Amino acid sequence: MDFASLAVQLNAGTIVPEAIVLITLMTVVVSDLIIGRQASAQWTPYIAIAGLLASVVALFYQWDVANPISFIGEFNGDALSVVFRGIIALSAATTILMSIRYVIQSGTSLAEFITILLTATLGGMFLSGSDELVAVYVSLETLSISSYLLTGYTKRDPRSNEAALKYLLIGASSSAIFLYGASLLYGLSGGETRLSTISASIASAGLAQSIGLVIALVFAIAGIAFKIAAVPFHQWTPDVYEGSPTPVVAFLSVGSKAAGFALAIRLLVTAFPLVSEQWQLVMTTLAILSMVLGNVVALAQTSMKRLLAYSSIGQAGFVMIGLILGTDAGYSSMVFYLMVYLFMNLGAFTCIILFTLRTGTDQISEYAGLYQKDPLLTLALSVCLLSLGGIPPLAGFFGKLYLFWAGWQAGAYPLVILGLVTSVISIYYYIRVVKMMVVKEPQEMSDSVKNYPPTDWTLPGMRPLQVGLVSALIATSLAGIFSNPLFTLANDSVLKTPMLQQALGRSKAPIAKQMAPTISQQLSLQITEVSTKKAVSLPKSMVHS
Amino acid sequence: MNLAEGVQIVSFGILAAMMLGAAIGVVLLENIVYSAFLLGGVFISIAGIYLLLNADFVAAAQVLIYVGAVNVLILFAIMLVNKRQDFQPLRRGWIRKAATAVVCAGIFALLSTMIVSTPWAISTATPAGDASVVVIGLHFFSDFLLPFELASVLLLMALIGAVVLARREFLPDDEADRAQVEALRLPERPRELVPSGRDETVN
Amino acid sequence: MQLQYFLLVAAALFCIGVYGLVNSRNAVRVLMSIELMLNAVNLNLMAFSNYLDPQAIKGQIFTIFVIAIAAAEAAVGLAIVLAIYRNRDTVDMEQFNLLKW
Numbered sequence: 141m142d143f144a145s146l147a148v149q150l151n152a153g154t155i156v157p158e159a160i161v162l163i164t165l166m167t168v169v170v171s172d173l174i175i176g177r178q179a180s181a182q183w184t185p186y187i188a189i190a191g192l193l194a195s196v197v198a199l200f201y202q203w204d205v206a207n208p209i210s211f212i213g214e215f216n217g218d219a220l221s222v223v224f225r226g227i228i229a230l231s232a233a234t235t236i237l238m239s240i241r242y243v244i245q246s247g248t249s250l251a252e253f254i255t256i257l258l259t260a261t262l263g264g265m266f267l268s269g270s271d272e273l274v275a276v277y278v279s280l281e282t283l284s285i286s287s288y289l290l291t292g293y294t295k296r297d298p299r300s301n302e303a304a305l306k307y308l309l310i311g312a313s314s315s316a317i318f319l320y321g322a323s324l325l326y327g328l329s330g331g332e333t334r335l336s337t338i339s340a341s342i343a344s345a346g347l348a349q350s351i352g353l354v355i356a357l358v359f360a361i362a363g364i365a366f367k368i369a370a371v372p373f374h375q376w377t378p379d380v381y382e383g384s385p386t387p388v389v390a391f392l393s394v395g396s397k398a399a400g401f402a403l404a405i406r407l408l409v410t411a412f413p414l415v416s417e418q419w420q421l422v423m424t425t426l427a428i429l430s431m432v433l434g435n436v437v438a439l440a441q442t443s444m445k446r447l448l449a450y451s452s453i454g455q456a457g458f459v460m461i462g463l464i465l466g467t468d469a470g471y472s473s474m475v476f477y478l479m480v481y482l483f484m485n486l487g488a489f490t491c492i493i494l495f496t497l498r499t500g501t502d503q504i505s506e507y508a509g510l511y512q513k514d515p516l517l518t519l520a521l522s523v524c525l526l527s528l529g530g531i532p533p534l535a536g537f538f539g540k541l542y543l544f545w546a547g548w549q550a551g552a553y554p555l556v557i558l559g560l561v562t563s564v565i566s567i568y569y570y571i572r573v574v575k576m577m578v579v580k581e582p583q584e585m586s587d588s589v590k591n592y593p594p595t596d597w598t599l600p601g602m603r604p605l606q607v608g609l610v611s612a613l614i615a616t617s618l619a620g621i622f623s624n625p626l627f628t629l630a631n632d633s634v635l636k637t638p639m640l641q642q643a644l645g646r647s648k649a650p651i652a653k654q655m656a657p658t659i660s661q662q663l664s665l666q667i668t669e670v671s672t673k674k675a676v677s678l679p680k681s682m683v684h685s
Numbered sequence: 686m687n688l689a690e691g692v693q694i695v696s697f698g699i700l701a702a703m704m705l706g707a708a709i710g711v712v713l714l715e716n717i718v719y720s721a722f723l724l725g726g727v728f729i730s731i732a733g734i735y736l737l738l739n740a741d742f743v744a745a746a747q748v749l750i751y752v753g754a755v756n757v758l759i760l761f762a763i764m765l766v767n768k769r770q771d772f773q774p775l776r777r778g779w780i781r782k783a784a785t786a787v788v789c790a791g792i793f794a795l796l797s798t799m800i801v802s803t804p805w806a807i808s809t810a811t812p813a814g815d816a817s818v819v820v821i822g823l824h825f826f827s828d829f830l831l832p833f834e835l836a837s838v839l840l841l842m843a844l845i846g847a848v849v850l851a852r853r854e855f856l857p858d859d860e861a862d863r864a865q866v867e868a869l870r871l872p873e874r875p876r877e878l879v880p881s882g883r884d885e886t887v888n
Numbered sequence: 889m890q891l892q893y894f895l896l897v898a899a900a901l902f903c904i905g906v907y908g909l910v911n912s913r914n915a916v917r918v919l920m921s922i923e924l925m926l927n928a929v930n931l932n933l934m935a936f937s938n939y940l941d942p943q944a945i946k947g948q949i950f951t952i953f954v955i956a957i958a959a960a961e962a963a964v965g966l967a968i969v970l971a972i973y974r975n976r977d978t979v980d981m982e983q984f985n986l987l988k989w
Contacts, residue, residue, distance in 0.1 A: 289846035331941025712908035
């Protein structure tokens, strides 16, 4: 295999979006070193945002690529991964918009924050397309380790330290458990690490219903459920959301979660089709627990960040309905909901950051009477929260409608009814906040709202926050009414993905099968050549019997 | 059974016993410094087992990275945070320990049933043995190129992040222009700075 | 020599790691327990690599990645432990209760 043919087989064009993020990251690191902290805070965030948007544009050109398999089967840039990578890159860009003022205010340096955030983005983007156990593990850890660092970024705040420590310990142990499952997959398949070939070789070894495969499945789900914060792997969520810097929470609740769902779809559909009944059962249990616990516990919260933490657990439960169904409509409703969730959740977090910056608190009771002082913030937060609750003309309503419709079509009636009931519960606690802000009489205003500073958008770092606020507001309110393009995008992403079409049982010669054997044969031929040449000269005792 | 096989079985038995004994010590001993040194013992024994598994390169990497880097790092951390404090004993702490022990024994029973009952597809091919370094290199620059490059980004980031978190902050000299934006505030405001040099009293 | 011996030893090491993870009071010891679990996984991978995949030895590659990333994770973990020790003056897991579990 000479260099030219290797370069062709690597097919590196599919990771151009990630390469752009990587170049941006290096630019931020190096320029911060060269021009110094004061000057770099002025413009590194904008370089990062420009890089992320360029990466989204590059993803647009990846949509119709003929051969999505690259790096000899390591990475699969199919349409589904393109959508997820787009969601992650957009969430990172919005997070940077809202973090500029926040990070400057917290007295920490901005360039390192952005660097670590971009690494997390890079990990998440690779995770969405990884098609091989080693690549899955390395990108998962890139995302996780950067998230631990971001969580503990305001290191002089003991709550942030504590959140980081808990996140790291729970995260590292869940990734160790995930790895044990991965090692079992490697063993059961007799030495395969590519997700698409694992299930075939397990089936041909006659281990399709073995206890080993079920244990591997349970261990792997433990790793995934940690990333998407499904009950009972959710314990870290409220603590980390409360303790860590708010922009980080915004990224974790959207970008990191989307990456987790991308991994869930790819791993469960391609590596575990032999035990699909079992994983659907496990995921159904997790979805039911998440919907019930997330939405019920959210009722009792007094801190806004904790409220959103529990609500995000509940939202993860709703999204998992789409995963369990195993139909076209199920997967595309899941993608659609995640896209809508991106806008509304990030919008809500932008509002919370703005309120926290002006008053220094995030207690729900302190929001009382905000309408009198800041109508724009009240409007944006109300729209985002109502959309999260699923009130009709807003985006969240259509997302939930599509999810529940897909569930009803597939005959998952109990799950859909439970989803409806819990989303009614969720409307209650979202409305409670909105009511608190809007209808209070002037004399019932909370102290922090009474001392509310006048709005001044000219302070450094406030303009990006305003841009983020207004664009999230527009996106959340318009995505509901003009949801058709998003809807088409979600549907196409599922229809164009060979992996899902194959799983749904109507495929015509998937691309993965055509490319894979030639490459791996060539490679293994070469490796055999090397190792037999050397092995001959080995003393007998070195070779195991 | 020929001589080579006998030697292999005996050395495997010794290494496995050493490893499990040291691992139990890591978990159960009261003194954390002993635990850290026993952890080094676990790593060394595992490197020995890797040699039995025809993996000389990984065995060397295990010694260099785990014993040479991770274990030394852990020892440094213990020295930096060593306060010789006795933890307040928990009420009914033994119930939790007993329950965990039962659960762990259950997991072990489950895993060992699985291991024994599964018909593993043992390959009869000759192991790569001494050629393993060449094969590993080939893999790194062909089909595992992507994770190889991504791991370099990850290591760079862990380096930057660990420095950012562990470094002592100095008071920023731009207090003046902080006052200018006093209109904004955060719950995560920096608290009082810890004076430099307090941790060095313990060696 | 059989594959099963290695796998059994790895399973035992994994369970010891889980026990230490749940029961350790000292945050540094929790990190050590995680290292034990990762080493159990590595042993599994190496055993599979030698007995099931002796030519391509993908398990050895996997192990090298796990070792590299475990080192990074340990460094980050200890940096966080140092940061929390500076603020709280303890590494006792039971004392970290500013946030409700």
